[in-house]
Amino acid sequence: MRPKNDRQREVVALSATLPPITEKQKQWAFNHCFAKKAFLCKGKAWCSSCGGIIDADTVSPLGVAMCGETIICPHCGRKLEVEVRRKQKHSEKWYYTILTTCHGYQVCRNFSVTRFIRRGEQPYCDIEEVVQNWITEGGHEEVVARPINAIAGYYDNWVTGKPMDLR
Numbered sequence: 001m002r003p004k005n006d007r008q009r010e011v012v013a014l015s016a017t018l019p020p021i022t023e024k025q026k027q028w029a030f031n032h033c034f035a036k037k038a039f040l041c042k043g044k045a046w047c048s049s050c051g052g053i054i055d056a057d058t059v060s061p062l063g064v065a066m067c068g069e070t071i072i073c074p075h076c077g078r079k080l081e082v083e084v085r086r087k088q089k090h091s092e093k094w095y096y097t098i099l100t101t102c103h104g105y106q107v108c109r110n111f112s113v114t115r116f117i118r119r120g121e122q123p124y125c126d127i128e129e130v131v132q133n134w135i136t137e138g139g140h141e142e143v144v145a146r147p148i149n150a151i152a153g154y155y156d157n158w159v160t161g162k163p164m165d166l167r
Helices: 006-015 023-032
Strands: 037-041 044-047 053-055 070-072 079-084 089-102 105-118 124-135 141-145
Touching (some): 006 124, 006 141, 023 105
Parallel strands (some): 037 079
Antiparallel strands (some): 070 079, 089 105, 124 141
């Protein structure tokens, strides 16, 4: 949508000047947004955080882990909740918001954080900015966002190849 008034033109111009997300902010999102689980199948478990495979004798002192039990991954040191299922791959998608101010506006920057992982492999994590809410002191709001793929029917199917635009 084209900006129709001065506030919208200012928001579009300021949106382009926002700094990218820092590595520390990305790392915090990757460490805190996702569930920490160990998927157990046939005496072996694998960590959903690092993909490391854990033998049954380290899963539980008796060699038999129960669903809901917590264990420590020997590869990454994270505390994991055991879930019994035959999963070989796992993906999760969450949203992460950073609040900041810019020239008198409060800006809520919303990021889509995704993690893909396979048993025995390192995870692939991705983070994309999808929506910015620009709020004035008077409570007026302007939204800058990526378009969504409405044909797919999902509410969060963002088109990451296109630039953010006023909505």
